[in-house]
Each structure stands twice: as structure tokens, then as C-alpha cells.
Amino acid sequence: MTEIKPQDIEAVIESFDSSSWSEMRLKISGLELFLSKDPSARAPEGTHAAARVAPIAAPHADSAPLHSTHATAAPRLKPAPHPVEAKGGASDVPESWIAVRAPNLGTFYRAPKPGAPPYVAVGQRVEPTTEVCLIEVMKLFTSVPAGVAGFVRKVLVEDAELVEFDQPLFLIEPA
Amino acid sequence: MLKRILIANRGEIALRIVRAARSLGVETVVAASAADRDGLAAQEATRAVVIGPAPARASYLDARLVVHAALATGCDGLHPGYGFLSERAALARLCEEEGIAFVGPAAASIEAVGDKLAARRLAKTAGVPMTPGSGKLDCASDAVAFAAAVGYPVVTKASAGGGGRGMVIARDAKALAEGFERAAAEAKDAFGDGTLYVERYVERARHVEVQAMGLGDGRVLHFGERDCSLQRRYQKMVEEAPAAVLSDGSRARLHRAAVDLLGSINYRNVGTVEFLYDVERDDFYFMEVNARIQVEHPVSEMIAGVDLVRMQIEIAGGEPIGDRQEDVALSGHAIEVRVIAEDPAQGFRPSPGRISLWRPPSGEGVRLDSAMFEGATIPPYYDSMIAKLIVHGSDRQTAVARLQQALAGFAVEGVATNIPFLRAMAAHPDFRANRLDTRWLETQFMPSYGRA
Numbered sequence: 001m002t003e004i005k006p007q008d009i010e011a012v013i014e015s016f017d018s019s020s021w022s023e024m025r026l027k028i029s030g031l032e033l034f035l036s037k038d039p040s041a042r043a044p045e046g047t048h049a050a051a052r053v054a055p056i057a058a059p060h061a062d063s064a065p066l067h068s069t070h071a072t073a074a075p076r077l078k079p080a081p082h083p084v085e086a087k088g089g090a091s092d093v094p095e096s097w098i099a100v101r102a103p104n105l106g107t108f109y110r111a112p113k114p115g116a117p118p119y120v121a122v123g124q125r126v127e128p129t130t131e132v133c134l135i136e137v138m139k140l141f142t143s144v145p146a147g148v149a150g151f152v153r154k155v156l157v158e159d160a161e162l163v164e165f166d167q168p169l170f171l172i173e174p175a
Numbered sequence: 176m177l178k179r180i181l182i183a184n185r186g187e188i189a190l191r192i193v194r195a196a197r198s199l200g201v202e203t204v205v206a207a208s209a210a211d212r213d214g215l216a217a218q219e220a221t222r223a224v225v226i227g228p229a230p231a232r233a234s235y236l237d238a239r240l241v242v243h244a245a246l247a248t249g250c251d252g253l254h255p256g257y258g259f260l261s262e263r264a265a266l267a268r269l270c271e272e273e274g275i276a277f278v279g280p281a282a283a284s285i286e287a288v289g290d291k292l293a294a295r296r297l298a299k300t301a302g303v304p305m306t307p308g309s310g311k312l313d314c315a316s317d318a319v320a321f322a323a324a325v326g327y328p329v330v331t332k333a334s335a336g337g338g339g340r341g342m343v344i345a346r347d348a349k350a351l352a353e354g355f356e357r358a359a360a361e362a363k364d365a366f367g368d369g370t371l372y373v374e375r376y377v378e379r380a381r382h383v384e385v386q387a388m389g390l391g392d393g394r395v396l397h398f399g400e401r402d403c404s405l406q407r408r409y410q411k412m413v414e415e416a417p418a419a420v421l422s423d424g425s426r427a428r429l430h431r432a433a434v435d436l437l438g439s440i441n442y443r444n445v446g447t448v449e450f451l452y453d454v455e456r457d458d459f460y461f462m463e464v465n466a467r468i469q470v471e472h473p474v475s476e477m478i479a480g481v482d483l484v485r486m487q488i489e490i491a492g493g494e495p496i497g498d499r500q501e502d503v504a505l506s507g508h509a510i511e512v513r514v515i516a517e518d519p520a521q522g523f524r525p526s527p528g529r530i531s532l533w534r535p536p537s538g539e540g541v542r543l544d545s546a547m548f549e550g551a552t553i554p555p556y557y558d559s560m561i562a563k564l565i566v567h568g569s570d571r572q573t574a575v576a577r578l579q580q581a582l583a584g585f586a587v588e589g590v591a592t593n594i595p596f597l598r599a600m601a602a603h604p605d606f607r608a609n610r611l612d613t614r615w616l617e618t619q620f621m622p623s624y625g626r627a
Contacts, residue, residue: 018527018555020229037209104233105206105226105244138239138269162247164225165209165234 009033098148099156099168106135106142108163110155118159120170124152132170135163150174177201177252177276177492181245182216183266184256185235185557188468189216190546192254195484201492204248206241208234210554215546224248229556235259238266245275252491254278254484258558261467262289278491280389280444280466287440288464292334292372298461301439303432306451306460308374315355318373319348328376331355333362333369337463339409340365344376379612381452382406383418383459385433386475388486389442390496395434398479399505400426401471405600405616407523412593412616413600414471414511416478419571419609422457429459436464445472445487454612470513470563473544477509477567507567508574512582512601514545514562516553518591520625527555531589536581540567540574553590561592575607599624 016024016035026033102108110118110133120132126146134141146152154171157163179202182192193203193216205220210229217223224244227234234240238260245253253275255261267282279285288294292311299305309321311334322329322345331354333341341362343354355371363369386398402418403411421429433448447469449462472483481503490496517523533549545562547553553561566581568574582598600606600620 014529017529017552104228104237105224105240105247107243107247137243140239162224162244165227166225 093154093171094173097153097171097173098150100132100144100146100148100170100172102135102163102165102167102169103142103144104135104137104165106137106163108157108159108161108169109134109136109141110159120146120152122152122155125175126150126152126172144169146170146172148172148174176494177488179204179221179248179250180252180254180278180488181206181241181248181250181275182220182254182256183235183241183260184254184258185211185214185216185546186560187544187546187563188256188470189214190219191544192216192256192484192488193220195482196254196488198482199485199488201252201488204244204250206235206244208556210556215548215551222248229554231259231556238263238269242266242269242273242275245270246273250275252276252278252488254488254491255467257467257470262465264289276491276493278444278487279468280442280446284440284442285466288446288466290334291332291337291463294464295461297440298436301432301436303436303461304459306374306377309372311370311372312355315352318355318371319351321373322348322351325375327351328378329373330376331358331371331373333358333366334372335362335366335368335370337409338365341369341371342409377451377453377460379454380404381418381420381454381611382411382449382462382613383421383429383452384447384449384465385430386416386469386472386483387433387437387442387446387448388483388490389437389444389446391441391443391490393438393441395438395442396498396500396503397430397434398475398481398483398503400429401474403471404611404613406613407616407621411471412513413597414474415571415574416474416509417505418452419508420454421452425452425457425459432459432461436461444490445483470560471511473542473563473565474509474511477542477565478505478507479503480506507569508571509565509567510571510574510578511563511565512578512597513560513593514564514585514587514597515593516559516561516590517593519593519596521591523593525555525559526591527553527559528590529553530561530587532586534584534586535562536564536584538581540577541565541581542567561587561590571609572607575601596624 022037024035127149128147130146131143132146133144150172152170153173156168180196181204182189183206189205196203202221205217205223206226207217207223208227208229209225212225226240226244253270260266264282264285267277267285270277307325312318328344328346331343341358343358345351345354359369359371381404383400383402385400387395389395399416400418401414401416403414405413436448437446445468447465450459451462452459476483516526518526529552535543542565543562547561564581566574566577568577579601582601585594
């Protein structure tokens with residue numbers, strides 16, 4: 001495999017798109033491709049952040065044709081406005097931090113009941129099973145685990161706010 | 176008037192509802208799955224929220240999720256579209272409890288017509304003609320005893336649902352006894368309930384249905400009937416309005432039957448009453464009520480000059496509707512074909528993917544209901560219908576000619592579609608002469624397709 005054509009990339013994007021995979025990282029002969037169905041996903045460390053241009057497909061390579069591939073792969077791959085960007089905090093977020101995401105649409109609650117202390121505070125250490133918040137759907141409350149061990153670095157959503165499926169709720173620095 | 180409605184659906188019908196609401200000055204929130212966040216409906220709506228992942232059971236089929244989304248985004252109405260949750264009484268009831276206007280019938284009406292045996296009792300009480308049919312049957316021998324009384328052929332049907340599941344046609348006692356167990360198992364698989372009933376089977380039938388709208392004050396209007404006889408595996412493929420095969424007398428009796436049935440339960444909002452038309456006997460029998468806007472509603476809109484989705488939103492918002500039946504004037508003939516991303520050459524296998532070229536027809540008497548565009552992706556998770564092509568002309572012959580012309584100019588690349596199949600069907604002499612019945616497509620046309 002000496003030369004990878006824009007059509008090849010497009011074919012990979014299409015297969016990924018129609019698959020049930022949520023994320024894909026591909027490394028072949030000097031090309032690194034990071035695909036995610038989550039617009040706020042960031043390429044893992046080592047993959048340079050072309051994510052600013054198009055959060056869903058963030059290829060990294062030296063050759064220019066990739067950008068034109070982007071243009072033709074629109075509109076599904078257009079960057080969608082997203083809470084993380086909206087809060088303007090994305091640019092100073094280290095790429096190693098991991099987002100805890102909403103499992104479905106619902107109302108976000110930081111504490112088990114009104115007036116009680118929140119499940120977690122910024123700076124607190126969490127384990128993968130640590131409950132970090134509740135998501136309420138029609139009075140049915142589901143707790144969300146951190147899913148990763150580390151330190152809570154940011155709380156991205158206000159208490160009692162509506163969150164959408166897959167929306168980042170917390171940023172955790174793995175440790 | 177409603178202020179803001181949540182649309183719990185996707186694709187062309189979600190877009191259709193967004194536009195109808197907009198024409199009334201009603202805001203829209205599209206509740207989309209992650210696969211549809213960039214769809215045309217989500218783009219054109221006032222707002223879109225992603226309620227869950229792509230699989231429908233975790234997004235479009237979760238009633239609590241869509242009602243929560245409606246409440247949290249300040250909606251005072253909810254339109255369910257068709258399919259998904261549209262005929263779940265539980266959703267309508269949840270809306271009623273939460274003070275959200277459900278853009279559809281009352282939960283009690285959905286229940287009253289939702290169970291097929293209950294609907295048959297209702298129709299009987301309202302004096303609507305029925306095919307001779309049994310009540311719930313416990314075993315094959317009861318079915319055989321019933322068939323001996325009404326005569327063969329007979330067909331088994333599932334009490335809990337349709338779509339061809341649990342249906343076995345039997346021409347004698349032996350076939351019925353054998354088929355009964357198979358049908359019960361199939362019904363149990365599909366609906367979780369293996370209860371069957373048996374009806375007399377009509378050999379040459381047309382599927383006709385009346386488009387009705389209950390105004391909520393006891394009045395029920397109708398917008399004529401449709402003929403949906405062209406079906407593949409009990410899925411409609413072509414729909415026409417009016418049903419040109421009917422005599423004027425039968426047509427008037429058909430409309431009367433539908434209005435009487437829905438009027439008897441003070442039905443509110445949109446509904447369709449389906450009948451089986453017995454071509455040989457020039458008689459019709461009640462089949463079922465669909466308590467939702469249907470895929471094929473545009474053909475009725477074309478001949479009646481109304482916007483049924485708009486009317487639905489007005490009725491749900493409590494707007495008084497001044498129209499009387501005599502104000503409904505039907506004119507011309509309309510035909511709809513369902514354009515599906517499937518490959519007729521490969522056993523109609525679904526063909527999801529990206530549309531690389533999209534050139535739909537346009538012109539006088541041509542309407543396209545679609546949420547597709549060049550570059551759009553058809554996700555693999557849902558129904559693969561990508562467009563409804565609707566034509567209207569002064570009579571059936573003109574409409575058929577327009578259909579042929581429109582299909583000839585319809586270019587789609589990137590995914591396989593049934594357009595070539597529809598072209599061949601529209602050119603067939605039987606179709607042009609309206610020599611059709613519910614089995615024509617499968618038994619006459621399909622075997623010849625691809626051989627010519």
C-alpha cells in the first residue's frame with residue numbers, strides 16, 4: 001500500500017458510517033484516520049487535532065487531498081454545534097481527558113435529592129463504578145457511573161438541565 | 176392554537192409535519208435518534224434534540240423518552256407521525272396525563288379500534304358490513320367447524336396485529352388444521368399473543384380505505400377513498416384515489432360505513448377505515464381502523480385539495496373546523512408510488528448507503544414527499560422508504576401517463592432503488608387498464624418482471 005487515494009478514505013468513511021461501530025482509529029503507512037459518530041469525540045493522543053475542522057471525521061496526514069474528501073463527504077460530516085464547543089472550553093481541554101456522556105436524553109441531576117451534596121465535585125477522585133450523576137426520564141432516575149478511574153476536572157452541565165443522548169457531562173482526567 | 180409541537184418520528188413524515196406546523200406558525204422540536212441528528216427534518220425544525228442511539232427501541236420506540244423531551248423543551252403538542260409509537264395508546268395516554276395535546280385520536284379511541292376483535296365488534300354495532308368471521312378460537316377443530324359453516328376458502332388472522340403475520344389461507348379442512356398451528360406460532364412470535372380468528376377469504380379482492388377526520392364534536396368528515404390493492408408481502412407499494420373500480424352506489428355506502436363507525440365513538444383527529452372490496456360480489460367488508468396519519472395520505476390530499484397534517488394540528492389545538500362534508504369537493508385522480516432503497520433484482524434486499532445523485536422529477540401534477548437529498552445517508556436501522564412520488568391528473572389515464580413520465584425522469588445513484596420495478600409496473604397493460612386485485616403484483620406482475 002503505497003498510495004492512499006481520497007476515494008479509499010471515502011470508502012472507509014462510508015463503511016464506518018453504515019456500521020454499528022461508534023469509533024475507529026486506523027493507521028496505515030503514514031496515514032492516521034480517526035472516525036467517530038460522536039461530534040465531540042477527540043482523536044486519541046498522538047493523532048493531531050484536525051478535529052477543529054470536522055469533529056466527526058478527523059483524519060491526519062500530510063497530503064492535501066484529504067481536505068477535499070471532507071468537502072465531498074458532507075453534509076453528514078459537517079461539524080454540529082455542541083455543548084462543549086458552545087461553552088468555549090474545548091480548546092484548553094487536554095486530549096487525554098475523557099468525557100462521561102449521557103446514555104439518553106433526560107434531565108441531569110448532580111445530587112441524589114434536592115439539597116443533598118452532589119455525587120462528585122471538581123478535583124475528586126472517581127473509580128469506574130463511582131456514580132457521578134442522575135439522568136431523569138419521566139420521574140425514572142438512572143445513575144450514571146464514571147466509567148473510568150481518575151479525577152473530575154470539569155462539570156459541563158448545570159443541575160436540572162436537559163441533556164441529549166451522548167452529550168458530555170463531566171471531564172475526567174484518567175489516573 | 177398549539178405553540179410548539181414535538182415530532183416523535185423521522186424521515187419524510189417528520190419533515191412533512193415540520194412544514195405543516197410552520198405554515199400555521201407552530202414551532203417544532205424534532206426528537207431524533209443519533210443517526211438522524213443531521214437529517215432534513217432536524218435541520219428545518221425550530222429545534223432538534225437527540226433522544227437516544229440509532230436503534231429505534233432505545234429512541235423512537237421509547238414513549239417516556241419522547242414525552243420527557245416534549246416537556247423539557249416546552250412543547251404543548253406531540254405528533255407521532257406513522258409507525259413507531261403512533262398507535263400506542265400508552266403514548267397518547269401519557270400525553271393526556273402530562274397536559275400535552277396528542278396530535279391524533281384519544282387514547283381510548285386508539286384502544287377501541289386497536290385490537291382487531293374489539294374493532295370488529297364496534298363495526299358490527301355501527302352496522303358496518305363484515306366478512307363472515309369467527310370470534311377468538313382456541314383450537315384448530317373450532318376453526319374447522321366454523322369454516323364448515325361459512326364455506327372455504329378461509330383465512331386465519333392474528334387478533335393482536337397485522338402485516339401478514341398469523342395469516343394462512345386454507346382451501347379445505349386438512350389445510351386449515353395444519354395451518355392453524357403454524358399461524359398461531361407465527362402470531363405468538365410476532366405479537367406475543369397467538370390468539371387467532373378465522374374469516375371467509377375473498378378470492379378477488381381490492382383493498383379500499385376511507386380517509387376520515389373526526390372533528391372532535393361528533394362530526395366526522397371524509398375525503399374520499401383510496402385503492403391500495405398493489406402490495407408486496409402485505410406492504411402497500413402503490414396507492415390511488417379514488418378507487419376507480421367502485422360503482423357510485425358502493426362508493427357512497429363505503430363512505431357512510433366509515434363515517435358511521437368513527438362517529439359511533441366520537442372519534443377525533445385523523446383515521447382510516449380499511450375495507451376489503453369483493454370484486455365479484457360488488458360488496459365490501461370491514462377490515463380495520465388505522466388510528467394515525469397514513470403513509471398514503473397525500474393521494475387524498477391531492478384529490479380533495481386539503482392539507483390533512485395541518486388539519487390534524489389545528490384539531491389537536493382545539494381550533495374550530497368550519498368545513499362541512501358538502502364543502503369537500505373531490506376532483507381528478509391521484510397515484511402514489513413508494514420509492515424504496517431496495518434492490519428488486521436481489522430479492523428486494525434493503526440497500527442503505529449514501530445517495531450520490533438525486534434528481535427527482537417535478538412539473539405539473541407532480542409532488543414528491545421526501546427528506547432525501549444529494550449526499551444524504553440512508554441509515555440501515557429503519558424502514559428503507561426514501562420518497563413518495565405522487566401524481567395528479569384530471570382522470571386515471573392522465574395520472575398514469577404522468578406517473579410514467581415522472582418515473583422515467585427520476586434519477587437516483589449511490590443506492591439501489593425499486594424505481595426500475597415501478598417503471599415496469601406503471602407500463603404494464605393491466606395496470607394501465609386498472610385490471611388489478613390484491614394478488615396481482617405478487618402472482619401476475621412479479622413472476623414476469625425481469626424476464627421481459
